[in-house]
Amino acid sequence: MLDFYELQTDEHTQIAEFYENLDDDRLTTTQCTDCGEIHFPPRIVCPECTSDDLEYVNLPHEGELFAFSEVRGGLPLGLSEHDVPYVVAAVDLGPVMLSARIDDAAYDDLEIGDPVSLKIVEIDGPTDHERVFYRFEPKEESSA
Numbered sequence: 565m566l567d568f569y570e571l572q573t574d575e576h577t578q579i580a581e582f583y584e585n586l587d588d589d590r591l592t593t594t595q596c597t598d599c600g601e602i603h604f605p606p607r608i609v610c611p612e613c614t615s616d617d618l619e620y621v622n623l624p625h626e627g628e629l630f631a632f633s634e635v636r637g638g639l640p641l642g643l644s645e646h647d648v649p650y651v652v653a654a655v656d657l658g659p660v661m662l663s664a665r666i667d668d669a670a671y672d673d674l675e676i677g678d679p680v681s682l683k684i685v686e687i688d689g690p691t692d693h694e695r696v697f698y699r700f701e702p703k704e705e706s707s708a
């Protein structure tokens with residue numbers, strides 16, 4: 565996960581732009597301007613061709629559940645037992661696949677292929693600085 569940075573400013577992480585965009589309601593990642601590869605998580609050097617000529621591009625805010633699981637224990641630092649159970653999933657956004665927490669959904673209510681949409685949350689951190697992170701939630705079903 566990308567949220568282990570105590571601070572999301574450019575003094576502390578070289579992918580600060582990712583967090584700035586997220587704070588601006590945009591999910592972005594890096595694309596190599598030399599070979600065209602889209603990375604996730606964002607990179608500072610292209611793993612395909614080692615170019616450092618990367619630019620931030622918008623990612624879709626909606627995707628599909630590729631796989632999911634329920635977390636009941638073995639919690640990452642910062643979470644407590646009243647956070648469980650929760651659902652984590654691999655979300656297929658098209659250009660990239662990423663793992664994220666799925667909010668507002670119970671494991672039993674989900675199926676592979678379900679549409680999900682981006683949810684940007686503020687997270688508590690070890691500092692007073694504002695931090696943001698991404699999650700997904702089930703997409704509202706349009707009445708068919």
Ligand SMILES: [Zn+2]
Nearest residue numbers: 596599610613
């Ligand atoms: Zn490249």
